[in-house]
Amino acid sequence: MNSNHFVFVSFQVNTYSRYSAETTDKQNRKTMDVESEGVQPVSGTGNGHSATITTIDTDDTHQELAARRRMFMSQPSTVAIRRQQAVCVRRAHKIYGTKKNPNVILDGLNMTVQKGSIYGLLGASGCGKTTLLSCIVGRRRLNSGEIWVLGGRPGSRGSGVPGPRIGYMPQELALYGEFTIRETLIYFGWICGMTAEQVDEKTDFLLKLLQLPNASRFVKNLSGGQMRRMSLAAALLHSPELLILDEPTVGVDPVLRQSIWDHLVEIVKNGNTTVIITTHYIEETRQAHVIGLMRGGKFLAEESPAELLAQYHAESLEDVFLKLSVMQNMGKRRRSSIAQEVVENIRVPAISNPALDLSPEEDHGEISGEFGDNISMSSRGPDSITPEIQAPPLPPEEDTKAPFIEYFKFVKPNHMRALIWKNFLWMWRNVGVMAFIIGLPVGQIILFCWAIGHDPVGLRVAVTNHELEMANLSYAECPTYTGCNYTLLSCRYLENLKNRNVDVQMFETEQEALNQVSRGKAWASMIFSHNYSEALVERSENIRSVEEWTLDAASVAVSMDMSNQQIGNLLYRDIQYAYFSFIESILSDCDVNPSNGRLPIQWHKPIYGDVSPNFTDFAAPGVILTIIFFLSVALTSGAMLIERNEGILERCLVSGITGVEILFSHVTTQFLVMCGQTALVILFSFYVFDLTIHGEIFWVVMLTILTGLCGMTFGFVVSCSCDNERSATYMAMGSFLPIVMLCGIIWPIEGMHPVVKIFSVFLPLTKSTESLRSILQRGWLIGNPNVWIGFASTGIWIVIFLTISILLLKFKKG
């Protein structure tokens, strides 16, 4: 240290601190005491305190004293000072977890990063570095405290943060493996407002600097270290004012690490670029101008590496960190003996940084915090910082009101261009996946049309016909007599049953036939009496005098397995229909009007639908809408989650893209996919499988597309509210069954519990299914309330889901 210098410690307090003239005097006296004792004072690092060290030439004593006086008398406002810094954090508190079980990550932390410096943020794994950085870039909110970044509050209007003023390299790779290096850089360049030419120019330089392979190489084919360098290239690309690098040198060999550091040192030289870097390699931060050693939610020190080494008489920064950690563990506070020890034992070199000059023009120095707060050596600039920094204009004060029109500017053209291009490129690169996704609904509708709604055939009925014994025939023979012949009428009846595709199996005894049903080998047993034909004729000819036993003998005894409602009902119907046609055929052969054998009800042609409606037509509207709805849910929630999980979303949001833009870009691209799906589903449903359609195809298409949009927006809700695929899957699956069960696909709403009936009306697919059914089966047009209510309800759901997604994107930060 130069003996011609003496050093004093001054405590400068921000304007809103409880500073008083008395305190100033006290501190002046203290300062002078220190000077007179010839003590080499300390820079004051430690928990929560602040101090400024200034060296003054003895020759210039008077001048400097005047400067000191100015310093105490006319400080610029604290806010104004903070806005001059690249980053200024004050009394930051960040807590994860619940109130009962809080996990305090930042505990009154202060941090000051001067413009044009490299700031090394160090600390043990899990100490909160990434959390602090994400608060700085505006991705997380503090529980309390203040952050100023590049003169504005992150996230405030006009602050440019998040935005292209920041270059952010997150800890995750945050890259698309399917893209080439060049495509990746074009994507991030466009987001930051660069042209393709500008990106190309910068690409060559970055490839060389970061020793990356050919720009046409796919990211997924790069090695782990190359991928990280690629991620760094994306952050460096647009020469941001503030570069935030979260462990950029992991997996990078020492030579390349050095060249990365050289580049960082080079880019901050112009004074307009600031770098904050976290690393696990503590020693590499020797090239940083200031390092902040973070522990226990605070900075143990925020100082230049050289000074830290000198102050703590340490060989390495790791030693310094160790010593400071021990001190912190000892629980010593400022103004306690630890400060005294530091003052007594540690020599601090004079700082010759012009940034420390306390002339009024250059007085960026601020000693952060109130008395007893954390120290932030904000005025302690790096030696290499050039004094003549040409700072870019500061953003407007955050409370300036936005022009009204600004509220309607949801999206920026360059952002949308980049996002939509990226989405399409992703689809193109995953063309197999996309073909599967587009083809999936077709496969499902084919399966539906093949599998659902057709009448079961070959239902087995076990028959014991005692009439055959009387005719001396074996139990398996059952000859049919045609014409007006009353012989073995039981066999004629059975013939009609077989014509309805019923599998009639003959058994010798009643018990055997019943056993077939009990063992599940037949759906019904039918027993004919030994005088069935005779009794049947008697019953119809002597209707007034017929005996009870004759009526019994003329009845077929049927025992059914009704465990399967659909099969039971169909067989029940077939046994009756077979009887009607059997009677009609005899009457007709005997020259009697066959109508005498029918029920005296005239069934006119139905006003809507067919005489024998099938379940396929009943279920088709719901199935088509459900397929389109839930595939859209899967598509959009999947796309959003992929981005989120790979950290790409985080990087994009930091570079200024908004959640709304991402949402709309996916709406645009997924919309096209969904149109393709809709076209194929409709083609197959109505032109290949010939499902009933009496209404206009246009409204069918419109309603299906609207439902797909509704599914997309629900997918956004799922992806915005879930943090991982598993919970998203649970949410999608959890919503699938209630929506499908209650929307009237499986069972008519009219048959539901009254409470469920009300609830089902408010589900997204209920009204649209009713509406589509009315279009398809009744041929109704949009003017009919049953139809337009389906459109209106779907539209309302789209608005609701979109609003929820936007709100979640806006407010769901850490």
Ligand SMILES: Nc1ncnc2c1ncn2[C@@H]1O[C@H](COP(=O)(O)OP(=O)(O)OP(=O)(O)O)[C@@H](O)[C@H]1O
């Ligand atoms: N979203 C979150 N919810 C709850 N706890 C979290 C969340 N994010 C981080 N944490 C916890 O906060 C602490 C700090 O995490 P952070 O990622 O900020 O540490 P870090 O210093 O960056 O660690 P590393 O150097 O290993 O990356 C960790 O204990 C972590 O488990």
